Amino acid sequence: MLLSDNEFQNIVSYVKGKYGINLSQKRTLISGRLENYLLRNGYSSYGEYFQRVEQNPGGAEAANLINVLTTNHTYFMREFIHFEFMQKYILPWIQETQKNKKKDVRIWSAASSTGEEPYMIQMVLHDYFQMEQGWDTQILATDISTEVLKKAKSGIYLAEQLQPVPDKWRKRYFHAVDSEQYQVNEEIRKKIVFRQFNLMQEIPFRGMFHVVFLRNVMIYFEEETKRDLLNRIYEHMAEGGYLFIGTTESVDKSAVRFQYVQPSIYRKV
């Protein structure tokens, strides 16, 4: 099936306008990921499919488009330096500042994909606060893709995906579902609220976050989109709160109010 210039441009500008993702250099990715779906579902052209998407932006085809076009690759223990940093510097800071307050830990995994990232955050929190009474360690995990959120909520992973996970966590926080799959234990799963959220929209969550994980999502965002997003997130963070971005990502330091702490780590001061 041929993806015409016009059809390609329409899809690119729709996805960029609505989700911030710039796929103008990704023609093969678009046709590669959509073609099979279109053929299986009886469409005769990309144009016909795209018309359906545009006619009903809240409908199943629009959700499918973004499910198919997002890159959701993630894995347990990714960029572990952030979890070490959190354990060493951020949790003691939260513990200190929240001591005489609500004992509320507010963390947002803002592009959580299939859940590995928020589950690891929760494991670090569980290890850290297990001996302490009264702490609310429920965290928020969001993504635009309904497909990855479904998987994330189930907390079920193939045995090979658990390979990077240290033994002590594997034993403590997972149980076998069958000979090939493991599930994150209920005590960890119930402490994560998964929601669909488009980072291009107004942030509707109440409360100021102590930590935001915004890792490996801005790769296809343009500078202006990144700047705007980072400034909106800044407004929803507690004074002293930390932001993590992917270790291979960059931020124009002069365009954001965050203070640079070290590569991929920023702070609201």
Ligand SMILES: C[S@@+](CC[C@H](N)C(=O)[O-])C[C@H]1O[C@@H](n2cnc3c(N)ncnc32)[C@H](O)[C@@H]1O
């Ligand atoms: C590569 S994954 C990152 C997962 C994890 N944070 C990590 O670092 O391993 C990027 C995720 O960003 C999500 N995403 C892309 N654009 C988004 C948007 N506009 N709003 C919310 N999520 C978005 C994708 O669906 C995808 O699951």
